[in-house]
Amino acid sequence: MTVHEKFLALGTHCGKVYLLDVQGNITQKFDVSPVKINQISLDESGEHMGVCSEDGKVQVFGLYSAEEFHETFDCPIKIVAVHPHFVRSHFKQFVTGGKKLILYERGWMNRWKPSVLHEGEGNIRNVKWRGHLIAWANNMGVKILDMVSKQRITNVPRDDISLRPDMYPCSLCWKDNLTLIIGWGNSVKICSVKERHASEMRDLPNRYVEIVFQFDTEFYISGLAPICDQLVILSYGKEISEKTEVECCARPRLDIVQPLPESCEEISSDALTVRGFQENECRDYHLEYSEGEPLFYIISPRDVVVAKERDQDDHIDWLLEKKKYEEALMAAEISQKTIKKHKILDIGLAYINHLVENGEYDLAARKCQKILGKNTELWEFEVYKFKEIGQLKAISHYLPRRDPVLKPLIYEMVLHEFLESDYEGFATLIKEWPGDLYNNTIIVQAVVDHLKKDPQNRTLLRTLAELYTYDQRYGRALEIYLTLRHKDVFQLIHKHNLFSSIRDKIVLLMDFDSEKAVDMLLDNEDKISIDRVVEELENRPELQHVYLHKLFKRDHHKGQRYHEKQISLYAEYDRPNLLPFLRDSTHCPLEKALEICQQRNFVEETVYLLSRMGNSRSALKMIMEELQDVDKAIEFAKEQDDGELWEDLILYSIDKPPFITGLLNNIGTHVDPILLIHRIKEGMEIPNLRDSLVKILQDYNLQILLREGCKKILVADSLSLLKKMHRTQLKGVLVDEENICESCLSPILPSGISCPVLQYMQCQTPGARRCNPGDEEIEVSMSVSDTKSVRTK
Helix, strand or coil: CCCCCEEEEEECCEEEEECCCCCCCCCEEECCCCCCCCEECCCCCCCCCEECCCCCEEEEEEECCCEEECCCEECCEEEEEECCCCHHHHHHHHEEEEEEEEEECCCCHHHHEEEEECCCCCCEEEEEEEECEEEEECCCCEEEEEECEEEEEEEECCCCCCCCCCCCCCEEEEEEEEEEEEEEEEEEEEEEECCCCCCCCCCCCCCCEEEEEEEECCCCCEEEEEEEEEEEEEECCCCCCCCCCCEECCCEEEEEEEECCCEEEEEEEEEEECCCCCHHHHHHHHEEEECCEEEEEEECCEEEEEEEECCCHHHHHHHCCCCCHHHHHHHHCCCCCCCCCCCCCHHHHHHHHHHHHHCCCCHHHHHHHHHHHHHHHHHHHHHHHHHHHHHHHHHHHCCCCCCCCCCCCHHHHHHHHHHHHHHHHHHHHHHHCHHHHCCHHHHHHHHHHHHHCCCCCCCHHHHHHHHHHHHHHHHHHHHHHHHHCCEEEEHHHHHCCCCCHHHCCCHHHHHHHHHHHHHHHCCCCCCHHHHHHHHHCCCHHHHHHHHHHHHHHCCCCHHHHHHHHHHHHHHHHHHHHHHHHEEEEEEEHHHHHHHHHCCCCCCHHHHHHHHCCCHHHHHHHHHHHHCHHHHHHHHEEEEEHCCHHHHHHHHCCCCCHHHHHHHHCCCCCCCHHHHHHHHCCCCCCCCHHHHHHHHHHHHHHHHHHHHHHHHHHHHHHHHHHHHHHHHHHHCCECCCCCCEEECCCCCCCCCCCCHHHHHHHHHHCCCCCCCCCCCCCCCCEEEEEECCEECCC
């Protein structure tokens, strides 16, 4: 068989030639000979065919013209090859091979002229013509002839001469116009035809052949063909039968190998099943290929097998066959522009079905998002399929919520499924799904029905409140949230401005979270007044105190009318903040506060109130008698800065040694310590007296040093300021007739008196009156031409 990119030409043992299309359908039939066809050759145009047969007949004829050549030889003709450009008039050439290689050329008067190209080395086994080069194989090796120079340019001997050339024929194949691939026995050689340099020619051909790759295989070669930079090899081998343990013919193999300089790397290998392979020999298989597209034809006595390079569709087929759906889906997505047989959606649906069949429901549901995309019909179909197998929960989390949106019935069906078996899951879906996906009224009624069976179920109550919120029934939602003390109650109030609904629920809010409730009430005084809040909390004074205390912290004056009430509230619930309140409040009734503090024996607060009311002596007495804290008493005396208080403090402390020590350590900067020391009784034992006296002396010395330093600074500053004043007073002053004297209030320049400067200048001229020695010396500044100032005496 030979192959053209448009059709196939097949010769049989019966001497017939069939033309087939690429699908294997017979288009034409030729009766050439009664015996088997040995070789068929086609030119590149596919318009002329050459055929030779076992009975010595050779025919070259046009498929679409009447042009024809017939010749019968007295020996079998094994090969024939027409010129690749036979269709052109000046390339009417073909060769035949038996025991000789004969070239036929059409010449004058359309006569065919034969010429022997080669003979004497046995039968010609194979010929391949490409461009201007003819390669042929005989019993000795492979030769190449340059048709331009009519010179043989190489001889490649066969390696294994032990193999019979008729049983293990040579396979030839031109990869391009200058590269010949030879396969013989188990050896492969790749030869490159190159131009010889002019300096090397002499009597040699202008071309030579270099073997660029050579390697051996583990099998016998029946045919080969190029595919990119790799080789496709049809191989023949034998194996030991497992049943009979006798060597027999194995199935032919089609291998793809990567040639290396001295070896090869196997890329893929496929065993082919053809009819009668057990009886076939190496010579019974042939490999032909089409250069137009990567199609390879394996010819055996009974079958023709078509092989083509696997594409992405084939790869996806194999992945699907192996149930590797995820890899198939990924391969389809990567090659979606090139695949023709498969669709991404179909592969995805098959993947989902496979996962469901294997019980991987969650993964199947997750893949729906990617595979189904925005196809609502497929989504709804898959949801019903999940419902049939009882796995609606698995797909619920992956249902689309925006673009696309499914029918409300789908979402309601899922919600009912959860409501029957999983309250928490139901609540989660209600929170995550927008309220417009389903009929809210239907779901609310379903929840209410379930609450009749379990009225205290907090999950259902919380979910019902959210449903009421979606339905804008905020009042009902607020009641449920307050009953549950749910944290979202404040968010609900703020978001939907429900302050009018909580006027009578302030106590409930305060009981739930007093901090948040107070902040909310104070932030919205314009909606719920302070008076209303205080009134609502009248029966809960502890909550009332929390509210008023926070109000006072924000603004000392807003709740001034409740300051008197706050005294009792602080005294009862928050004494640590009572004293700060008394100090900061300017609206607190002091008499009432003093009464409450005295009743409860709050000493510190009473001391502060007494001092604020002007009764400092009573306050000091309480500190000394009640607290017996000399440091606090001294601090109080320092704050009041009253000599009589210090006198009272000394009198009270004079018979108490610890108090005397405290006074000695702190009194030095406020009262003369001699007053205290003179009153100490002789013989009284005072702790740390020596240290106290040393401290008094040190404080005194420090005061002296400070005074001296201050005096130096004061004198220096006074002198500096005096000099500055003197310099300022020495400066001239610009005056005019409008200026008056600050002392007598008379004009400085009375009208009618000429300028003193001019008078002085006149005195200096000859004949003018000179100034007397007793005349006053005056200093005047005047403007000259409005640009300069002149000072003169």
